[in-house]
Amino acid sequence: MEEPAVEKISEATQEDPFQVLIATLLSAQTKDAVTAAASARLFAAADTPEAMATLTAARIEKLIYPVSFYRNKARHVKQACRQILDDFGGSVPRTMEELLTLAGVGRKTANLVLILSHASQNNICVDTHVHRIANRLGWVTTRTPEQTEHALYKVVPKKWWPDVNLYLVTWGQNVCKPVYPRCRACVVAAMCPRRGVKKVGRA
Numbered sequence: 001m002e003e004p005a006v007e008k009i010s011e012a013t014q015e016d017p018f019q020v021l022i023a024t025l026l027s028a029q030t031k032d033a034v035t036a037a038a039s040a041r042l043f044a045a046a047d048t049p050e051a052m053a054t055l056t057a058a059r060i061e062k063l064i065y066p067v068s069f070y071r072n073k074a075r076h077v078k079q080a081c082r083q084i085l086d087d088f089g090g091s092v093p094r095t096m097e098e099l100l101t102l103a104g105v106g107r108k109t110a111n112l113v114l115i116l117s118h119a120s121q122n123n124i125c126v127d128t129h130v131h132r133i134a135n136r137l138g139w140v141t142t143r144t145p146e147q148t149e150h151a152l153y154k155v156v157p158k159k160w161w162p163d164v165n166l167y168l169v170t171w172g173q174n175v176c177k178p179v180y181p182r183c184r185a186c187v188v189a190a191m192c193p194r195r196g197v198k199k200v201g202r203a
């Protein structure tokens with residue numbers, strides 16, 4: 001199956017923390033193809049915090065359009081670059097606490113940077129796919145991604161923590177889709193209680 005856009009960007013940039021951070025910011029509520037194209041345009045114009053901080057918000061908006069919330073994201077990108085330069089000596093911070101001080105960065109983005117770029121074995125990155133599928137599979141019973149993250153630490157064996165995001169996002173984009181999951185073609189159907197699934201897609 002095709003890997004998620006941020007995973008591909010991480011591999012292509014040798015896990016560069018800055019590009020993983022920015023691509024993850026752009027990816028929120030945005031289709032992978034759009035994230036990939038927007039990231040490529042933005043990094044072609046500037047691929048370091050120093051260079052990106054010199055771009056105006058309007059220029060960043062143009063480069064990343066049509067990602068969702070491109071105006072807000074452009075402001076966050078510019079502000080986060082400034083913070084990295086002013087508060088962290090030009091390097092993306094390596095702790096959850098510090099990452100959460102950056103503009104636009106929540107636990108999902110921070111966890112993904114820690115896992116992909118800082119090789120953390122102690123984090124689970126939960127986005128909308130991980131939240132949805134962990135509940136459908138009956139691993140957790142939660143209402144928000146943050147609740148899911150904390151619940152997963154209790155039920156997923158630690159050796160899998162860094163892989164949960166890659167596996168479930170890939171699964172969610174290809175099989176266990178948000179609407180009309182492909183349960184009839186799903187290889188784990190016999191083990192899945194399909195909690196909350198009302199309608200399924202074609203095989």
Ligand code: SF4
Nearest residue numbers: 176181183186189192
């Ligand atoms: S059986 Fe359906 S709900 Fe369960 S993991 Fe497969 S696609 Fe998702």
